[in-house]
Amino acid sequence: MxxxxxxxxxxxxxxxxxxxxxxxxxxxxxxxxxxxxxxxSVLRNPQNGFTEEEIAEIIAAQGLDKPIIVQLxxxxxxxxxxxxxxxxxxxxxxxTLIAEVLPSTLxxxxxxxxxxxxxxxxxxxxxxxxxxxxxxxxxxxxxxxFLSVPNFVIGLMLIHIFGFQxxxxxxxxxxxxxxxxxxxxxxxxPVSAQIAExxxxxxxxxxxxxxxxxxxxxxxxxxRLFATHLLKPASLPVVTVVALTIGELLGGSLITExxxxxxxxxSLVQRSVSTxxxxxxxxxxxxxxxxxxLVNLIADLLYPLLDPRVKIIGGRKRSPTTAxxxxxxxxxxxxx
Amino acid sequence: MTERSSLxxxxxxxxxxxxxxxxxxxxxxxxxxxPALAADSPRDGGDITFLIDSLGDTWIxxxxxxxxxxxxxxxxxxxKLLYVDAEGKVSPWLVERWEQNDGATEFTLHLKNGVTFSxxxxxxxxxxxxxxxxxxxxxxxxGINPIGLFPKTYDHAEAVDTATxxxxxxxxxxxxxxxxxxxxxxxxxxxxxAQPASEQADLSKTAGSGxxxxxxxxxxxxxxxxxxxxxNWGPAAVGHTGPAFLDTxxxxxxxxxxxxxxxxxxxxADVAYNASPQELKSLKEEGFTVATPRYLGFVNGWAVNTxxxxxxxxxVRQALQAGINRQEIIDTVYTPDWHLATSFIQSNVxxxxxxxxxxxxxPAKAEKLLDEAGWTKGANGIRAKDGKQLTLTLHSNPYLxxxxxxxxxxxxxxxxxxxxxxxxxxxxxxYGEKVKYGGPAIPTYEVTRSFxxxxxxxxxxxxxxxxxxxxALDDRDTVLNGLRDKIAGAxxxxxxxxxxxxxxxxxxxxxxxxxxxxxxxxIYVQSPTLKGEVYNGVAYASYYTAxxxx
Numbered sequence: 001m002x003x004x005x006x007x008x009x010x011x012x013x014x015x016x017x018x019x020x021x022x023x024x025x026x027x028x029x030x031x032x033x034x035x036x037x038x039x040x041s042v043l044r045n046p047q048n049g050f051t052e053e054e055i056a057e058i059i060a061a062q063g064l065d066k067p068i069i070v071q072l073x074x075x076x077x078x079x080x081x082x083x084x085x086x087x088x089x090x091x092x093x094x095x096t097l098i099a100e101v102l103p104s105t106l107x108x109x110x111x112x113x114x115x116x117x118x119x120x121x122x123x124x125x126x127x128x129x130x131x132x133x134x135x136x137x138x139x140x141x142x143x144x145x146f147l148s149v150p151n152f153v154i155g156l157m158l159i160h161i162f163g164f165q166x167x168x169x170x171x172x173x174x175x176x177x178x179x180x181x182x183x184x185x186x187x188x189x190p191v192s193a194q195i196a197e198x199x200x201x202x203x204x205x206x207x208x209x210x211x212x213x214x215x216x217x218x219x220x221x222x223x224r225l226f227a228t229h230l231l232k233p234a235s236l237p238v239v240t241v242v243a244l245t246i247g248e249l250l251g252g253s254l255i256t257e258x259x260x261x262x263x264x265x266x267s268l269v270q271r272s273v274s275t276x277x278x279x280x281x282x283x284x285x286x287x288x289x290x291x292x293x294l295v296n297l298i299a300d301l302l303y304p305l306l307d308p309r310v311k312i313i314g315g316r317k318r319s320p321t322t323a324x325x326x327x328x329x330x331x332x333x334x335x336x
Numbered sequence: 337m338t339e340r341s342s343l344x345x346x347x348x349x350x351x352x353x354x355x356x357x358x359x360x361x362x363x364x365x366x367x368x369x370x371p372a373l374a375a376d377s378p379r380d381g382g383d384i385t386f387l388i389d390s391l392g393d394t395w396i397x398x399x400x401x402x403x404x405x406x407x408x409x410x411x412x413x414x415x416k417l418l419y420v421d422a423e424g425k426v427s428p429w430l431v432e433r434w435e436q437n438d439g440a441t442e443f444t445l446h447l448k449n450g451v452t453f454s455x456x457x458x459x460x461x462x463x464x465x466x467x468x469x470x471x472x473x474x475x476x477x478x479g480i481n482p483i484g485l486f487p488k489t490y491d492h493a494e495a496v497d498t499a500t501x502x503x504x505x506x507x508x509x510x511x512x513x514x515x516x517x518x519x520x521x522x523x524x525x526x527x528x529x530a531q532p533a534s535e536q537a538d539l540s541k542t543a544g545s546g547x548x549x550x551x552x553x554x555x556x557x558x559x560x561x562x563x564x565x566x567x568n569w570g571p572a573a574v575g576h577t578g579p580a581f582l583d584t585x586x587x588x589x590x591x592x593x594x595x596x597x598x599x600x601x602x603x604x605a606d607v608a609y610n611a612s613p614q615e616l617k618s619l620k621e622e623g624f625t626v627a628t629p630r631y632l633g634f635v636n637g638w639a640v641n642t643x644x645x646x647x648x649x650x651x652v653r654q655a656l657q658a659g660i661n662r663q664e665i666i667d668t669v670y671t672p673d674w675h676l677a678t679s680f681i682q683s684n685v686x687x688x689x690x691x692x693x694x695x696x697x698x699p700a701k702a703e704k705l706l707d708e709a710g711w712t713k714g715a716n717g718i719r720a721k722d723g724k725q726l727t728l729t730l731h732s733n734p735y736l737x738x739x740x741x742x743x744x745x746x747x748x749x750x751x752x753x754x755x756x757x758x759x760x761x762x763x764x765x766x767y768g769e770k771v772k773y774g775g776p777a778i779p780t781y782e783v784t785r786s787f788x789x790x791x792x793x794x795x796x797x798x799x800x801x802x803x804x805x806x807x808a809l810d811d812r813d814t815v816l817n818g819l820r821d822k823i824a825g826a827x828x829x830x831x832x833x834x835x836x837x838x839x840x841x842x843x844x845x846x847x848x849x850x851x852x853x854x855x856x857x858x859i860y861v862q863s864p865t866l867k868g869e870v871y872n873g874v875a876y877a878s879y880y881t882a883x884x885x886x
Contacts, residue, residue: 045402062476090395172385274763
């Protein structure tokens, strides 16, 4: 590996750490300036019958009346040593809470990504090889359609049709195979749009290349042309787009989990936001930032290795290929 | 009311006799309020699913026992020293009998023998002392709160022998005995109590002595309870003392109300909690069991801030009292399952008296009072005085789903009399921060609050002994303070009941408290095959006695 590559990797890693720290501090500030916290709201439940003096005494006993900067310092020093702290709402370790719900979200997000990839591939294939009279042009409109229908609408429709009408899954048992599959479809449809858009644009470009014309003139079939010749060069830019959709998958899983009643990171965030459970929110936001930054870092670091044409010059990635520019243009086009 | 209050009398002789026969009496009366038991014979086995909108926040027993959600689980996993039924009647449970001294400052509790917690620890006198101590004091620096409504006059408790506990108070505390049947007073194994807060917050690590134990749970998702086969100490008042009938109960979180009801309708679940009142009529017609039990406590209504003009004027408060059409609230927002308020405490509370005359809808009287107070109607129909409009800002209570609908109806009713009513709705967190009794911009605070003993009421209303000063009167009202002191010092129910009647009349007549309706905070929609459940004094459903009919 070249020296330039290592410098590049170190620089990107440094940036990643800064992004994660900023996300942590930003969450702290935003949640802290809002009035209220989970401990006081439990104490203020009228059923409990505590007086203002008693509430103040209990708050003080737990050190929640300390200045914000002291609380931030305590939280941050814990975070840097790997201690995520205790949930103020449930009084349990934040790491336990996250470990409890993470598997459900990972299953949903990876199934959602798989659905998105398959769907994007089908749509892209269709736009090249479905005869015009069977709606090739229509297929080109699918990504825009997928992107403009909110995923909770898709989710509610799927629940209504497949859960209630056809009875394929029980609504109160959201972790079953069918319920998970439909949740993944609801999550995957909007995500597939961006991938499909980039894939279509690059397929169009590759199909006009001379090697494609040569392959066609040798008389190979459409499916084989797609699979062995066009797909590989066209999907290189897709790596970047897939890395960017991780954010979409994490954000979308929050909504999808709520709609389908799954208990994952999304529902943990929802409960924590509604009670302003700061330690949990900080941990989840930081975790999200870590995942997002890491995945994009991996994609960036993989890129020069996958495509020899991408050069690292002075620690910066240069992408001289036109294919890459098209990819970025396409991403901008579909991301408002 | 008189026959109820006689059951709550605490003279020593009567209690000794009363407690020993209460068990037998209770068995015979059970059939009266629980016809399902008489109709079908219970059979063993079966699993039920209870759909609930939330499972609350923490599971630290002290911090969660009064929450409206976790209480469902605690009611099955833990026992209490005494049982309080839906009519406020106190009967023996793990305490078989009790005595008190004449001044109501010392109580002796005699425990049932052979009761164990699910971790194997005995439920003996030492365990009861450990529980009383943590209810009173909590462990504040660890984040374990005291039980807010446990008598603050508690001094200490001693284990006389393994089955006898003596409890000492600094002042007369007649409310102690009923408090033992309140939802906060759940008995937890001393081993669990000794655990740090983070362990107590793990529901599976807390052991109680109840008919069910926690089999599995996942936060924000479900709690599954499985029956304890050696359980043999149920409260005699529910007519059954052995192991429960149903094998398991699963509390499953479904936040969407229509989804909960639809799941019960389609047979995917057995009970849906907190359905909307508007749906109840059609659900009943479809054959589902609908229960709207009332808890013992204050009615839903307003504590009026007497410091904030114009509500410092008794005539304006009285106009408010007469200007609300309470029957219309029941007809419009609720169903006939709801009851008209007859006082500021629910009519099933022992000691509650009928003050309906003070709560009659009389718009003419209200207009006359406002005229007398100098508030004259302007061209736009809104009354004004010295250039200021007659305004009322309502803050809908987020703990009661129907609160805002009632506010909207009352705004129309008062609007006709010349009031300008604004409604504000906050989420729970913001509400807790901004809306307080007697707050500077809070003319009325909407009350939703349960209690077990009416004797604690006067203390809450005033500012004495950490009272909550609901009407912001401080020390200004000597009549109210006099009543409070007499009620606090009363050593028997006979002595106390006339004082309670006087208190209710005075508070309503002065317009300090403006009732809306008697409160139903828990609504249950249940499959017709599930039978035999019992509702206690805080309106929690217990499935200890329930079974699935063929």
